[in-house]
Amino acid sequence: MVSMEYNEKQLAIMDTAERLFGENGFSGTSVRDIAQEAGVNVAMISYYFGSKEKLMEMLFEQKSNKLTLMVENLIQDENVNYLQKVYVLIDDYVDRFVSQQAFHKIMIREQVTESGTGLANQILALKKRNLASIKKLIVGGQKTGEFKKNIDIVMMMATLVGTMSQMITSQCYYREVSNIENMDDEEFDKLIRKKLSTHLKHLFKVVLTNEA
Amino acid sequence: MVSMEYNEKQLAIMDTAERLFGENGFSGTSVRDIAQEAGVNVAMISYYFGSKEKLMEMLFEQKSNKLTLMVENLIQDENVNYLQKVYVLIDDYVDRFVSQQAFHKIMIREQVTESGTGLANQILALKKRNLASIKKLIVGGQKTGEFKKNIDIVMMMATLVGTMSQMITSQCYYREVSNIENMDDEEFDKLIRKKLSTHLKHLFKVVLTNEA
DNA sequence: TAAAATTAAACAAACGTTTGATTAAAATAA
DNA sequence: TTATTTTAATCAAACGTTTGTTTAATTTTA
Numbered sequence: 001m002v003s004m005e006y007n008e009k010q011l012a013i014m015d016t017a018e019r020l021f022g023e024n025g026f027s028g029t030s031v032r033d034i035a036q037e038a039g040v041n042v043a044m045i046s047y048y049f050g051s052k053e054k055l056m057e058m059l060f061e062q063k064s065n066k067l068t069l070m071v072e073n074l075i076q077d078e079n080v081n082y083l084q085k086v087y088v089l090i091d092d093y094v095d096r097f098v099s100q101q102a103f104h105k106i107m108i109r110e111q112v113t114e115s116g117t118g119l120a121n122q123i124l125a126l127k128k129r130n131l132a133s134i135k136k137l138i139v140g141g142q143k144t145g146e147f148k149k150n151i152d153i154v155m156m157m158a159t160l161v162g163t164m165s166q167m168i169t170s171q172c173y174y175r176e177v178s179n180i181e182n183m184d185d186e187e188f189d190k191l192i193r194k195k196l197s198t199h200l201k202h203l204f205k206v207v208l209t210n211e212a
Numbered sequence: 213m214v215s216m217e218y219n220e221k222q223l224a225i226m227d228t229a230e231r232l233f234g235e236n237g238f239s240g241t242s243v244r245d246i247a248q249e250a251g252v253n254v255a256m257i258s259y260y261f262g263s264k265e266k267l268m269e270m271l272f273e274q275k276s277n278k279l280t281l282m283v284e285n286l287i288q289d290e291n292v293n294y295l296q297k298v299y300v301l302i303d304d305y306v307d308r309f310v311s312q313q314a315f316h317k318i319m320i321r322e323q324v325t326e327s328g329t330g331l332a333n334q335i336l337a338l339k340k341r342n343l344a345s346i347k348k349l350i351v352g353g354q355k356t357g358e359f360k361k362n363i364d365i366v367m368m369m370a371t372l373v374g375t376m377s378q379m380i381t382s383q384c385y386y387r388e389v390s391n392i393e394n395m396d397d398e399e400f401d402k403l404i405r406k407k408l409s410t411h412l413k414h415l416f417k418v419v420l421t422n423e424a
Numbered sequence: 425t426a427a428a429a430t431t432a433a434a435c436a437a438a439c440g441t442t443t444g445a446t447t448a449a450a451a452t453a454a
Numbered sequence: 455t456t457a458t459t460t461t462a463a464t465c466a467a468a469c470g471t472t473t474g475t476t477t478a479a480t481t482t483t484a
Contacts, residue, residue, distance in 0.1 A: 024239075025324075025325065027236075027239035030440080032438085041465055042465095043464075046442075052440065109237070109324050112237070112317045112381045113235070124385055127385050152407070155407060158375050159415065162376070163371045165377065166374030169324045177366060196367075244473085255430075256429085264474065
């Protein structure tokens with residue numbers, strides 16, 4: 001598919017759709033909601049995107065195209081060891097998750113729905129791409145002897161993505177058990193970014209290497 | 213609230229609702245779908261539960277009441293050390309997640325939706341209960357010197373729940389990357405149960421204790 | 425017979441989508 | 455240049471369905 005270029009109105013629709021789908025889910029968001037908040041006529045959604053479902057798919061494609069991990073350049077850098085490369089990757093991942101929360105909420109929710117929609121295949125493709133990226137890094141570290149053998153990469157990915165998803169989706173829970181209900185959103189984002197980074201790096205270090 | 217006792221027809225509605233909500237979400241499931249698959253008249257749902265939303269809440273309450281962790285008896289058992297207690301808890305958790313997938317898919321999905329519905333508060337309460345259970349165990353292990361200090365229990369919970377959620381929601385992805393697309397469901401359940409158990413125990417061991 | 429359970433039918437509201445008219449800019453013909 | 459045709463964008467209104475819920479009549483149970 002050719003890399004579409006969208007006009008202003010189309011982008012307004014997609015931005016609003018991303019936010020509302022993230023907040024209320026696909027079925028929970030009506031095209032009239034989207035049109036109203038984006039300041040366009042309802043008909044424009046069908047006019048530009050064909051249908052609500054296709055809007056979702058195009059939105060997903062546009063977003064996921066921007067999410068290709070930058071692991072290719074990273075893997076060739078000779079100046080840092082493989083653990084540090086993994087650290088950079090984790091920070092990259094965490095950054096993306098926290099700064100693109102609406103998009104990832106869509107992913108989390110639609111992932112649960114098994115059905116063979118077009119979106120399900122798009123999500124599958126994205127996850128396979130990310131798995132391949134991490135795999136390269138870890139196998140590289142194993143070849144230099146820096147990492148242990150017998151590492152279950154798929155399970156580590158589940159932990160990486162799962163932990164981040166859990167933090168994104170249970171923010172008010174986290175605020176409550178940490179007694180930080182009144183912290184402003186910006187500071188809170190910084191906090192869970194830091195928490196996730198530290199925690200995941202620690203996990204990966206002890207699992208990948210032999211040191212505690 | 214008094215522990216309701218439901219008649220056969222009510223239970224049929226709740227069972228069907230649990231399955232369909234798990235598969236297609238709350239907004240994605242109509243009361244007519246539920247009524248048809250449960251073999252009852254549509255009006256019976258309003259008659260017995262008041263509304264679709266209240267059906268969801270009652271369903272959630274019934275399920276979550278059965279999900280209280282059995283940590284109380286566990287913590288007093290003098291014959292096993294604290295790491296083994298944590299292992300038992302993990303297996304208990306994994307068992308529940310895998311055998312009650314529909315219910316947990318509902319939780320995962322509704323957790324994403326922030327709004328202050330009655331359900332959101334129910335989920336919050338359940339998570340706080342579970343956190344308290346784990347906390348007891350870990351603090352107990354720290355007092356005996358078996359576990360390290362400075363353990364971020366909330367983050368470990370996020371990893372525990374997040375990893376399981378991730379595996380539950382991306383089963384077809386996991387089948388594909390592991391080349392086990394044709395494995396029957398029962399065997400597959402056993403496999404991810406084992407994978408989760410091993411992986412999570414390993415993670416908790418290296419984080420809680422000093423051994424690798 | 426009185427109460428509870430069950431039904432088909434009806435309800436208004438919301439849903440995604442299509443329509444036909446209107447506008448204004450761009451392209452073509454004179 | 456003018457005049458004419460074509461094109462794309464925009465809109466209010468209407469389309470047919472589906473939504474959750476209620477009603478009123480009927481059957482079953484106690």
